[in-house]
Amino acid sequence: MVGRTIAVVAMIEAHDLRKTYRSRSGEVRALDGLSLSVPEATVKALLGPNGAGKTTAVKVLNTLIGPDSGRASVAGVDVLAEPAQVRRVIGASGQYAAVDENLTGRENLEMVGRLYHLGRRRARERAQELVDAFDLSDAGDRPVKGFSGGMRRRIDLACALVNTPPVLFLDEPTTGLDPRSRIGLWDVIADLVRDGTTVLLTTQYLEEADYLADHISVVDHGRVIAEGTADELKAQVGGHRVVLTLVEQADAGLARSVLARRGTGEVRSDASGRTLDVAVEAGPSTLQGVLTELDDAGVRLHDAGMRRPTLDDVFLTLTGREQADDDESEQSA
Amino acid sequence: MTTDLDRPPPAARPTGDRPAPDAPRGVVATWFSDGWTVTWRNLLKLRRNPEVMVFAVLQPIMFVVLFSQVYGGSIRIDGGDYTDYLMAGIFGQTVLFGSTFSGYLMAQDLKEGLIDRFRTLPMHSSAVLVGRTNADLVLNTVSMVIMIGAGAVVGWRFSDGVPRFLAGVGLLLLFSYAFSWVMALLGIMVRTPEVINNAAFMVLFPLTFISNAFVQSSNLPGPLEVFANWNPVSALVQAARELFGNTGSAPVPDTFPMQHPVLTVVAGSAVMLAVFVPLAVARFRRSSSR
Ligand SMILES: Nc1ncnc2c1ncn2[C@@H]1O[C@H](COP(=O)(O)OP(=O)(O)OP(=O)(O)O)[C@@H](O)[C@H]1O
Ligand SMILES: [Mg+2]
Numbered sequence: 001m002v003g004r005t006i007a008v009v010a011m012i013e014a015h016d017l018r019k020t021y022r023s024r025s026g027e028v029r030a031l032d033g034l035s036l037s038v039p040e041a042t043v044k045a046l047l048g049p050n051g052a053g054k055t056t057a058v059k060v061l062n063t064l065i066g067p068d069s070g071r072a073s074v075a076g077v078d079v080l081a082e083p084a085q086v087r088r089v090i091g092a093s094g095q096y097a098a099v100d101e102n103l104t105g106r107e108n109l110e111m112v113g114r115l116y117h118l119g120r121r122r123a124r125e126r127a128q129e130l131v132d133a134f135d136l137s138d139a140g141d142r143p144v145k146g147f148s149g150g151m152r153r154r155i156d157l158a159c160a161l162v163n164t165p166p167v168l169f170l171d172e173p174t175t176g177l178d179p180r181s182r183i184g185l186w187d188v189i190a191d192l193v194r195d196g197t198t199v200l201l202t203t204q205y206l207e208e209a210d211y212l213a214d215h216i217s218v219v220d221h222g223r224v225i226a227e228g229t230a231d232e233l234k235a236q237v238g239g240h241r242v243v244l245t246l247v248e249q250a251d252a253g254l255a256r257s258v259l260a261r262r263g264t265g266e267v268r269s270d271a272s273g274r275t276l277d278v279a280v281e282a283g284p285s286t287l288q289g290v291l292t293e294l295d296d297a298g299v300r301l302h303d304a305g306m307r308r309p310t311l312d313d314v315f316l317t318l319t320g321r322e323q324a325d326d327d328e329s330e331q332s333a
Numbered sequence: 334m335t336t337d338l339d340r341p342p343p344a345a346r347p348t349g350d351r352p353a354p355d356a357p358r359g360v361v362a363t364w365f366s367d368g369w370t371v372t373w374r375n376l377l378k379l380r381r382n383p384e385v386m387v388f389a390v391l392q393p394i395m396f397v398v399l400f401s402q403v404y405g406g407s408i409r410i411d412g413g414d415y416t417d418y419l420m421a422g423i424f425g426q427t428v429l430f431g432s433t434f435s436g437y438l439m440a441q442d443l444k445e446g447l448i449d450r451f452r453t454l455p456m457h458s459s460a461v462l463v464g465r466t467n468a469d470l471v472l473n474t475v476s477m478v479i480m481i482g483a484g485a486v487v488g489w490r491f492s493d494g495v496p497r498f499l500a501g502v503g504l505l506l507l508f509s510y511a512f513s514w515v516m517a518l519l520g521i522m523v524r525t526p527e528v529i530n531n532a533a534f535m536v537l538f539p540l541t542f543i544s545n546a547f548v549q550s551s552n553l554p555g556p557l558e559v560f561a562n563w564n565p566v567s568a569l570v571q572a573a574r575e576l577f578g579n580t581g582s583a584p585v586p587d588t589f590p591m592q593h594p595v596l597t598v599v600a601g602s603a604v605m606l607a608v609f610v611p612l613a614v615a616r617f618r619r620s621s622s623r
Contacts, residue, residue, distance in 0.1 A: 063453060064452055087453055087454055087455040092450075099447065100374060100378065102381045103374065103377055103378070107374075111373075114366065114370040116454060117363050117455070143381060
């Protein structure tokens with residue numbers, strides 16, 4: 001992350017947001033005291049397992065839904081008291097592309113411009129600028145219906161930028177984009193932020209949070225369970241991890257007990273059961289110790305080494321679940 | 334196709350001169366502009382939707398031709414010609430069913446998520462409904478013009494002069510516009526386009542067939558005749574028929590809607606608008622996204 005001076009002004013603030021969805025099938029507590037603050041011209045990423053409440057939090061902040069309680073402000077404007085005012089300064093792109101299937105890419109952009117009251121001529125110009133910027137020129141004149149998911153996504157993102165908003169909400173902006181478009185979008189976002197835009201985004205890609213976000217909030221069960229820069233979060237889960245790959249699965253029990261004794265956290269293993277890893281305090285000496293002990297016991301290794309923790313480790317340690325894990329139905333009542 | 338997003342596109346950046354939204358224009362001006370923008374969008378959508386075009390353009394022609402040619406010879410109208418008698422019925426039926434599009438398309442929009450985009454824009458939220466019903470009024474007008482043409486081809490003539498003819502057309506469109514709002518509210522509440530469609534057909538089919546739309550109500554068996562003489566669809570058809578001068582010589586049934594059909598339709602439409610416009614707008618504001 002490029003160092004940049006961080007202004008003190010919080011452009012996005014949420015305090016103790018609560019929201020319970022009630023339906024025939026029961027109650028779901030989607031937000032349970034969520035608070036966050038995003039300084040001007042920075043990117044905040046929300047990470048969390050499916051159903052954690054990320055989308056709900058974003059929807060409260062971009063005025064789509066009202067919370068049951070709590071306070072929120074965007075660019076200094078109270079979201080609950082003056083949603084109309086907030087809508088003038090935000091751009092939003094939801095988890096599912098909200099574009100008109102029957103309109104062309106260009107018409108979609110023009111429509112949004114006109115609804116921002118740019119005037120018809122300016123709306124048309126702005127649509128053209130964005131068609132160029134997002135390289136939609138060959139697709140800009142066909143109804144969206146025939147577009148691929150990624151193209152739709154990009155039109156949706158372009159729609160969020162029509163008003164050159166100072167505050168941007170992006171819910172999983174790069175889901176469905178090919179790697180090239182994803183990196184392209186990262187550049188667009190980094191560029192916007194350099195010029196002063198404040199961004200709140202959610203993502204399923206830890207790499208994306210690592211690359212883009214100045215600050216990360218890990219969300220689970222409707223509240224923020226950890227926050228900080230990517231490095232701070234990594235430091236929080238431990239300095240290094242020792243990773244072993246066994247030749248024989250039969251040795252797993254022994255290796256696990258060695259790692260458990262010398263490591264600091266829970267020993268994790270992959271699906272095959274032959275690759276084990278654990279957080280350790282003193283990386284190199286622990287690795288040496290582990291290797292000697294296993295060698296003495298006659299355990300053969302394919303591979304052994306040390307690595308810095310990744311955001312995946314942060315995620316797993318904090319939420320106890322894989323990021324990609326689906327279905328999140330257990331809810332604290 | 335290239336997907337070249339690699340270089341930072343300058344146009345995506347915020348520029349120093351952010352447009353000051355609404356600054357030069359007042360609330361009324363932006364309300365009209367929003368309503369018109371959504372209408373424009375809906376009209377584009379209708380034009381590109383072949384299903385809708387078939388329904389609005391081909392179906393009315395088919396009805397006019399089939400009914401007048403198939404039943405024309407066998408249904409007798411006292412003191413008149415069946416084709417002349419029939420047209421008001423088909424007009425009434427077409428605008429009635431045409432209005433159901435408002436519900437169907439409203440539900441579809443809510444389902445597809447575009448409404449979520451609208452809700453994050455600084456637009457007047459009532460414009461979503463205004464744009465919906467306006468576009469459907471245009472669609473109904475197109476259907477009307479086509480039916481008038483088709484009617485002329487099969488020999489239909491109005492006989493009370495152009496002003497009354499235009500009043501009849503206006504009355505049918507007024508009713509269709511008011512009824513669009515009822516359907517739009519239904520669309521917001523039900524949210525499943527197919528359900529709206531099926532429910533509307535289940536209600537509207539009997540309503541149109543147990544009326545004076547295609548036959549004189551006196552030809553219907555007892556209880557159905559009573560129903561037909563109080564049926565609002567009968568009032569609509571009777572009003573148009575009177576204004577077109579196509580009633581024939583049969584005595585007008587002795588119920589209030591039949592005796593004062595124009596008044597009934599105008600008052601009914603006014604009541605529908607007065608009740609359902611605010612209801613639909615309020616309901617739309619309250620209904621959260623998916
Ligand atoms: N409209 C709704 N009605 C009822 N329950 C809902 C609704 N929207 C969300 N929920 C529930 O609220 C919880 C939080 O949902 P939310 O969409 O905010 O999660 P998320 O973190 O965005 O998940 P994902 O990573 O899958 O996008 C989930 O348990 C979800 O099932
Ligand atoms: Mg989500």
